[in-house]
Amino acid sequence: MINNDVLRSIRYALDLGDAKVVEIIKLAGRDVAQSDLASFLKKEDEEGFVECDDEVMVSFLDGLIIHKRGKMEARPEQDKNRNA
Numbered sequence: 001m002i003n004n005d006v007l008r009s010i011r012y013a014l015d016l017g018d019a020k021v022v023e024i025i026k027l028a029g030r031d032v033a034q035s036d037l038a039s040f041l042k043k044e045d046e047e048g049f050v051e052c053d054d055e056v057m058v059s060f061l062d063g064l065i066i067h068k069r070g071k072m073e074a075r076p077e078q079d080k081n082r083n084a
Contacts, residue, residue, distance in 0.1 A: 003052035004040055007060060011041070025056065027063035032056060 011021055018034050018041075025032045039050035 002044075003054065003057040004042075004044070004049075007052055007057065008041055010060075010064070021060065024063040024067050025059045027066045028059040030056065030059035030063075032059075 007021075010016075016024070018037055022032055022034055022037055036050070039048050040052040040056070042049040
């Protein structure tokens with residue numbers, strides 16, 4: 001299963017429109033145009049198909065967590081571990 005299949009599956013399972021998926025990806029700090037998203041959502045044999053790279057997939061999944069749960073407040077012990 002490629003990233004495009006995962007993206008399509010989650011999008012349909014959660015009934016997310018294209019604009020919402022773009023918004024979710026932006027929550028993780030990455031900009032994706034709706035035209036790029038449309039290319040990711042096409043099947044492999046369709047004209048205009050573009051493979052969704054790992055960075056876009058990670059941004060979508062991170063953004064989905066933020067969308068569903070909200071931004072996590074940093075805990076003091078987390079900040080200390082980052083500086084080590």
